[in-house]
Amino acid sequence: MRNAVLVVAAPGVAYGPGMTTKPQLSWGIIGTGWIAGVFAEALAKSRHGRLQAVASRTSERARTFAKKHRIAKAYGTYADLLADPAIDVVYISTPHPSHCADTLSAIKAGKHVLCEKPMGITAAECERMVTAAERKGVVLLEAFMYRVHPQTQKLQELLAKGIIGDLRCIRTAFTFDLSVLPITGANVRIDPALRGGSLYDVGGYCINASRMIAGEEPATIDAAWSIDPATGVDRACAGVLKFPSGVLAHFDVGFHSIPTNFIEVIGAKGRIHVASPWWPEQKRAVITVQMTGKKSKEVVVRNGGWIFTIEADHMADVIAGRTKPLIPAANSIGTARVLDTIWRRMHR
Template structure:
């Protein structure tokens, strides 16, 4: 396993969560942070005892002591800075979604390939023991043949509390921000059920409540996936819903009441999967996470940096999810 010196590109709340994770990781250290203002970078560096603070992203990429870059900018800036980081010879962990469109994601992956650097989209939930146990249960036939999936991730920021999420120029909307978890999970269920490495839906439909700027406040999607599995997805940033995962099979169902992507699941904590056989009593399966999800993510990058990809989130997996998001946004009339 390679020890990595991290540079954080942006200094917002998600960067703070990742910085705290690196502090608790076994194979990562915080080397530098860059923000759009030097003062903001210095404040962040002081908070996490980071040696170097830069007021320009270019300066961080030029630092020879930075091995890997964590990109935590708004969505539309991901492609530009992931490509710039690859060109600078830095390994890249980029927040989800990797880019705004699949076409942009292809360009980022091409840059990583050409410059021979590691690249991973930061879907940290895919590394959580809860997710791995869910996949095991589906793969071993614990609920028979999977027929349907129901996934929800939705919250209400309030009318004036989400300028980024409401702005189409910043990749706003629930589908890109949290719906990406729903498409990722639904596809993962199909992959586990069919024994296929990467799947894409054959059909994508949906509806949304759009703002006057064409941004989805909340949306629902309906996918037909390989294995003849139907997935119902619900997401949003202006509607509180019951966040959950439900997988229905021919001999039972699985319920995850607190999916691993929720904010309260970021620390090392326990969670549950409820297995209910058809006509039987529910069985609560306890899942214990001994490491915070961001610390786990940093160590997972270190473990696979020489492979350039991780098995849970290959570049093909990222492209498949981005294409699904493109189709969902088109189906609801995003931007129209």
């Protein structure tokens, strides 16, 4: 039973020195898969950006995507989009193994880059991308959109206050039924050559959140998995991370079951539960706090907004110097290291 509800308004953007004189950033999208469509629609509601171009591996795919999402320019090669001087920033939504090469090409062309997660399939790839962006002087961010939502910021605030005492355990889950997604054509999620499988598809969320909450990198990494005999990719994976402080993190990911999504943080004096951490509710996002011997209470974040639109505007704010990134590009290195470690054991 719940005995209290604390309502929190979504925080505004803190503007400061370095604001760009350009009122709108011109975006280009590289890759025309399902998630690219979601991001394209989110950009239509952006305060600081407009979607101007899309590129695919064929002109036909690019034109089809452009028509559906009302985009002015459609390019049949990625290089053509990157050569467009009107494009300020690109969103890369190609398959995981292509992220590094596509990101490096965009950086070389002088574009800011928002790259889908995982940013790289190995820690070394992420390090190359981060170094290249720093040398070129462009902004590079990994598209973990849940990290920029006010709900995640409120979770971090509650943990920083130490309200549940010393951390003991972190539990996370992200499972869904792949068959119900509106995907047509080849599905990279079930292609072993492209590191398909639930681990690389959604495992990064749980790993990223566990590292964020623990505030350190895991000392040991263990996992078990179920391989789909028809495709050769993992349809489910469960992992345990042990951090130097002694905190344990359990995660469960998969794409052949009913959707199950949560973050639970267990402390010495209480627990915090987030029922919808990865795609928070736009109007009313809820965090439940349960202290030992007391009734639970809800911490409600109202009007937090659509995560993909927030992500695009956060990218614009970082580029303009209005704010610092909530998740720096270098953070991708730790997540990629865990993913790669488990994947290599899984497929050795």
